[in-house]
Amino acid sequence: MRWMAKEPVISKMKKKRIIQLISQGKRIDGRGKLDYREVKVEKGIIKTAEGSAMVCLGQTEVVVGVKVGLNTPYPDTPNEGILTVNAELVPLASPTFEPGPPDERAIELARVVDRGIRSSRAIPLDKLCIIPGRRVYIIFVDIYVLNHDGNLVDASALAALAALSDTKLFGYQITEDERVVLDRSVMSPLQLQNYPVAVTVANIEGELVVDPCLDEELAMDAKLTITVDKDGLICAMQKSGPGSFTPEQVMEAIDIAREKAAELRAKVVG
């Protein structure tokens, strides 16, 4: 199964230390269990993109670029624009990222971010139709991981949201022979209708922590990403990793995610 990723390794001593600390309510980098690492959001960093943002969660760095184009709509949604999300785990970001087609980690990352944006209807796809069944806007969201230090999902989802909120659509003109041509002299902001934010909660030896760093991801049982919209509704979820959760932990994680999502959203909106 060529899409399987070779996971990084962690020394047994470090893993033991992480587990030992967590049983005392402490984390390897000194954070509290419900603390994010320092969150940095910078919008508009790529001038060639219609929208862009860089998000840092501690040492994790992700850039998202949004490109806009024209396309024919999908036959089952002739009146809607198209959203595509792709993630590249570029080899400069980690010794375990290799050049080549996206592996399962990259595909999962892109699909979880996509689900949050799509389910919450953050992008008004129905307003991105130019000629029904013929011509619509297509929004490419490209996630570029520059440094991998764990919790790529939260960083990518936040960067995608920031980049989309920075996105400008160019205008268009319809020619006499009914062709649509882009008019780059007219730019209008892409109005978002929702602001989904992903919060990842890791289960380490029965303790729940948010924003796991890479070492914690290698020591954890499993993690659960919960995407929360602007009204506190849940719009996407993904359990990832080889372990499991108890039902009580899942219920607790949902409440943690709602609280943390509001904090993160404030870094992008307003």
Place this chain on the structure above:
Amino acid sequence: MQHERPKLIDDEGRRVDGRGPTDLRPIHIEVDVLANADGSAYVEQGGTKVLAAVYGPKEIHPRHLGLPDRAVLRCRYHMAPFSVEQRKSPAPSRREIEISKVVREALEPALFLEHYPRTAIDVFVEVLQADGGTRCASITAASLALADAGIPMRDLVAACAAGKVDGILVLDLCDSEDKYGEADVPFAMMPGLGRITLLQMDGMLTPEELKECIRLAMEGCRKIYNMQKEALRERFVRIRREVEAAEAGEGGGQA
């Protein structure tokens, strides 16, 4: 080509296939259905039909993929080109690659991989006919195939989706409910141990609805768990009958 959103729950509260909100579709499970595989199982859940096979633990190839301290669990979820209305290309899609990963991670907590260092355990799942809930049926089938292969397990993994259609929380969504409903929550657990091994969601739910969906799905998993155990028992009863018949055929000729 554009589909109108159909009415999914009628005035009497019945679903498109006549079920009540918390009813499972009819389920048929069979274990040991393939001669060549070390373990295999077949699951039919309404219109969804999946076949799972396990090979291993076996020597891993290529060797450098092996791990010094445990077995590598590999999983391929794949849909037959004829399993859906519009022919699906047999090449693995992004969706199939993601599902292969989550199915593997749903099964992994049940296994003692550290008992088989330097080996591989391969799980192959083929969806023959798809009508919603294929990843859940795949997990149900694959966990039985692992048990059938004689691989020691902490528990069986049972899977079942819950969700919301036409404003009502329902169990075990079929394809049209998944497509046109408000939310879908694929779910798997080890019912004997009370541990959740797969949890995904897409759609929109309030936290209360989501928690209720999880409770519904747990109930569904427990029912499927009992059917799994029955199917596994059935397989050994069959073997015993075969052995008894063979012994009777020998006519007690031995001294």
